[in-house]
Amino acid sequence: xxxxxxxxxxxxxxxxxxxxxxxxxxxxxxxxxxxxxxxxxxxxxxxxxxxxxxxxxxxxxxxxxxxxxxxxxxxxxxxxxxxxxxxxxxxxxxxxxxxxxxxxxxxxxxxxxxxxxxxxxxxxxxxxxxxxxxxxxxxxxxxxxxxxxxxxxxxxxxxxxxxxxxxxxxxxxxxxxxxxxxxxxxxxxxxxxxxxxxxxxxxxxxxxxxxxxxxxxxxxxxxxxxxxxxxxxxxxxxxxxxxxxxxxxxxxxxxxxxxxxxxxxxxxxxxxxxxxxxxxxxxxxxxxxxxxxxxxxxxxxxxxxxxxxxxxxxxxxxxxxxxxxxxxxxx
Numbered sequence: 107x108x109x110x111x112x113x114x115x116x117x118x119x120x121x122x123x124x125x126x127x128x129x130x131x132x133x134x135x136x137x138x139x140x141x142x143x144x145x146x147x148x149x150x151x152x153x154x155x156x157x158x159x160x161x162x163x164x165x166x167x168x169x170x171x172x173x174x175x176x177x178x179x180x181x182x183x184x185x186x187x188x189x190x191x192x193x194x195x196x197x198x199x200x201x202x203x204x205x206x207x208x209x210x211x212x213x214x215x216x217x218x219x220x221x222x223x224x225x226x227x228x229x230x231x232x233x234x235x236x237x238x239x240x241x242x243x244x245x246x247x248x249x250x251x252x253x254x255x256x257x258x259x260x261x262x263x264x265x266x267x268x269x270x271x272x273x274x275x276x277x278x279x280x281x282x283x284x285x286x287x288x289x290x291x292x293x294x295x296x297x298x299x300x301x302x303x304x305x306x307x308x309x310x311x312x313x314x315x316x317x318x319x320x321x322x323x324x325x326x327x328x329x330x331x332x333x334x335x336x337x338x339x340x341x342x343x344x345x346x347x348x349x350x351x352x353x354x355x356x357x358x359x360x361x362x363x364x365x366x367x368x369x370x371x372x373x374x375x376x377x378x379x380x381x382x383x384x385x386x387x388x389x390x391x392x393x394x395x396x397x398x399x400x401x402x403x404x405x406x407x408x409x410x411x412x413x414x415x416x417x418x419x420x421x422x423x424x425x426x427x428x429x430x431x432x433x434x435x436x437x
Contacts, residue, residue, distance in 0.1 A: 111158060113161055120164065129325065136418065137201075138156070138404070141171070145180045147176060155407075167200075168185065170203065172204060205301075206244075224261070224264070240270050243274070258273075287324065300325070327398075331388055337370065342371060389403070
């Protein structure tokens with residue numbers, strides 16, 4: 107049974123947007139990522155609440171991938187159900203993205219970046235998401251065994267066939283990015299956006315990638331600005347037993363938190379001086395770069411989403427604050 111959802115009339119009143127590189131597209135400064143909290147292990151009612159709240163606050167960009175879950179594919183399936191019941195009337199106000207390139211299914215065609223894998227995956231994603239097209243389709247990671255021209259040709263085909271409006275890639279090195287951009291440009295489908303990990307304690311993109319993006323007029327959207335939750339108040343004193351770092355197979359490891367604990371404490375002191383939480387300052391900090399169009403954030407609850415969105419109330423940094431952060435966490 108469909109549920110009636112009427113989006114907030116004032117959803118754009120306090121929203122913040124930025125242009126993606128030198129393109130005509132604008133994205134919200136904070137986008138909602140469905141990597142975590144949208145699989146079959148998560149309550150659908152909570153997923154719906156988060157998506158509704160995000161859109162009511164002017165977040166128009168929802169980011170997915172074929173393998174998000176768990177299990178893989180379930181985030182797109184759950185989103186598709188909520189989209190069809192709540193958001194279908196607002197499709198033209200939404201930027202929907204998905205990706206292919208990480209393990210998704212059995213056999214040789216459910217992974218990496220061949221034309222077969224990417225186009226088949228995109229068709230499957232469209233069915234799960236219950237949409238006719240996505241706005242952005244990414245190569246989720248470079249494939250060392252497939253010619254880059256083939257992977258870029260698949261992205262070009264996705265756009266030309268109407269399955270996607272824009273092409274992008276994720277986790278490509280500066281050199282790979284520069285080469286891929288030239289291939290796409292020659293094909294007539296310019297690259298729109300690059301998605302990469304970036305945070306105060308992970309500044310790798312500043313070692314060449316941002317320069318390539320600036321030169322080519324490509325926007326950046328960054329994920330893990332909170333370093334998998336490490337740049338939050340959760341780890342100021344110890345490692346809670348129910349935290350990501352306490353999980354044996356999590357992306358955030360105990361030793362990583364312990365190694366960075368003094369940094370976390372020092373950064374928190376700067377955030378307090380700014381009148382922000384550590385998480386809010388960390389989000390604002392990644393948005394300081396002109397190349398960064400949007401910060402990609404997840405949320406496990408409406409409350410967490412609201413706390414993260416409050417970062418937009420104070421985006422400016424003084425020279426002394428930036429210098430202090432550079433000293434604590436240099437490039």
